[in-house]
Amino acid sequence: MHRPEDEPAPVIRRRRRLRTTVITVALGVVMFTVGAVGLSPNGSSTPDAPATASSASGPARGIAALRERVQRLPKDPVSWANLGMALVQQARTTADPATYAQAEAALRRSLTLQPAQNLHAEIGMGALAAARHQFRDALTWAEKAIATSPATPATYGVLADAHTQLGQYREAEEAVQKMADLRPDSSSLARASYVFELRGDTDQAKLLMERALRAAGTPGERAFAHTHLSSLALDSGDPTTALRQAQAGLAIAPRDAGLLEARAKAGATTDDREQAVADYTAAIAVAPLPQYLLGLGELQQSLGRQNQAEAQYAVLRAQETLRRATAAPADVDAIYFEADHGDPHQAVAMAETAVRERPFLAVHDAYAWALHRAGRNDEALHQADKALVLGTRSALFLYHRGAIHQALGDTTPARHDLSQALAADPTFHPLHAPAAREALRRIDDTTP
Template identity: 50%
Template sequence: MAAVGVLGVGMFLAGGLGLAPPSQHGRSTAAPATRAAGSLDETNASSDALAGHIAALQRHLREQPDDATALGTLGLDYVQQAKITVDPSYYPKAEEVLKRSLALETAENFTAMAGMAALEAARHNFTSALDWSRRAVTVNPDNATLYGILADACTQLGRYPESFDAVQHMVDLRPGTPSLARASYTWELRGDVAAATENMKRALNDANTPADRAFTLYHLAQLAFDNGDPKTALAHTAAGLRAAPGSAELLAGRAKAEAALGDTDAALADYAGAVAKVPQPAYVLELGELLQSLGRTKDAEQQYQVFRGEEKLFADNGVAPDSDQTLFEADHGDPVKAMALGENGLRSRPFIEMHDAYAWALHLGGRDTEALDQSRQATALGTRNALFHYHQGMIEKALGHSQEARTELGQALAINEHFNPLQAATARAALQELGAVA
């Protein structure tokens, strides 16, 4: 849920997936109900539109139950519907039809292989996602989208050079919204905000559907907000909402910018609207922390209970816990549980977010020397992430490293003085305690 990870898991769902059969096969096995030539265009369409496509595939499969491509496409649709609706009960459905598809056609069924990679990534089983994406690329090495799925898995596994190479290959094969958005993220991870923004603007210029415009405008807003420019973030979310009125993602993005600009009433209204549309745990948690910062602790606790319920629902449907739950338990629950979650999460997802979350859990558990090592791994790529620097600054402070603490806390606030409604204030107070001007 942290902003730096938004583009990672599931970014392959942006824009057209284009999983047409490889040209050397000389044929298309796409079901009549699927999109033209077996492609998966407009996968950022609304839940209603996607539900209609799912229904059409289901009707087709009742007549032709052994259509492997249709089954693979249906599995991908289920994964996307889970993402849109935040309903993880689609994951077991996806697994069932994807396994049926692979049983019917094993060797060259890259659509189902891609579906399995997407499913495993959604469940945070990134090693398995990497395996499936590699298998798909082996079958169809000229398909740009498959390199995007491969890049996503590599990113989450901390295999950054491989991820960046895969994204470059994707761009070379098919420059467009999905590949340019990923290219933006590779630069964001490396701390080059200008290059990240430039590539996301190119992705926006290439966007040919309202959904893709909304997607890119949301991430432009995130880039602006995360780097201390809530006014630009607000402008991007307004443009995005013109393209996709009522988008929960954009409402939540607008709420974050509004809160930073001091319009808390508007922020609370937008967060409430976002949560009512899609109870995404990230939105619920952000709303809870804003409420807590306003002294509305009872209302905040209600949101935290919703967060816990959402996370249980994900766990019950096979989604492995990772940085989100680790940070939540560290900040609002049980630090001992947070350390256990962080340790387990790092085994399956050695990504910078997970290093940061585990570092924070270790710090709150009193293990600051270990925490500092994890925190330094989180910042090793040069990512401009205010939360990472705040965590490292507080760890340095606990270890008595006053100069290092001042540097890191100052960097956090220089990147984004509104990075969190609770912790930004703590960072300023810590700097004052250290004798620095916040």
């Protein structure tokens, strides 16, 4: 039998635009082992699937065992690093800032015990920084880890994630290529899929993630792949496949927040909106991330349930108050929320800070939308162009740029972008998709 390890690595070549000469991919057994940011191109965070999908207590038991180990071996830097990395994984699942703090404490204890050439802790610190969206710090830790062990593939995963979120796409592709050259396993495969997704090549992105699903060696890896296959299908206007992928993942990991959101988004495009409400509610119970709160609020608003929508928006406002107290940059969903349901001028200020720290495609789009809502459309168009510079097939990004063109009186490009948004995904957003159709109708009514 032909083993995945015997297959050649994916080849990612970029000159002026991404080009591929070979897309034959090896399938390993670990997906996003460390350093995975878990982000979709729209910038939303996706918590990792549980380590054991059959029981939420599985990760807790693993962490308890690691805590017992560091008690027995308090001077072992590897044990402290392993505990820190496990806590990073748990924090991604629960979105609990206290768990991130515990992870950092464990990793720094490891570094105190072994300040130099501490590969496990350096990779862990890079993963922690990425999970906190501190991507410049993640880049620094990745470079330290590479200096410690230049032949360790996981270090290039952290490096690729950091470069991507810092808008350094050529460098990110080179890091993914290096990772695949060193070990063409599921982790490098998943990142290669993301490269193609950002470039708008969703067919190749799906192919790579489907191979990752077949290669997945644990329930968590399979759940992760189903989540992203659902997202790719929905972004391509295929809610039936998106729902099927989400259902398959939830059969493995019934309490995974990312999969619950995936099923909610797919269900919201069909007649099963009550199930979508229930799924969003369940996802929020696991991890109250802004994207879930905003998704549920806007779904409720689209259903005419303003009181229920306002209940979610109130939580988002409370989260924003806490964020300002910590001076952390806003995530894209917080910026979108402020632009659409709060103060657009405040959204612009939030976006200006965020884009300096994280000049990623989705942050440029959020900045563009905030500027548009604040009436600054010339500046907004510049940011919207940056959001689509790679050719990403995002209906939301296209709608935003189309609305900006329309506000500027640029009828032809407005019609093009709005049409492309609806062609990619006719139900891409419960509020904005109907707005896109109405905008096209007004253009058609006023154009000779």
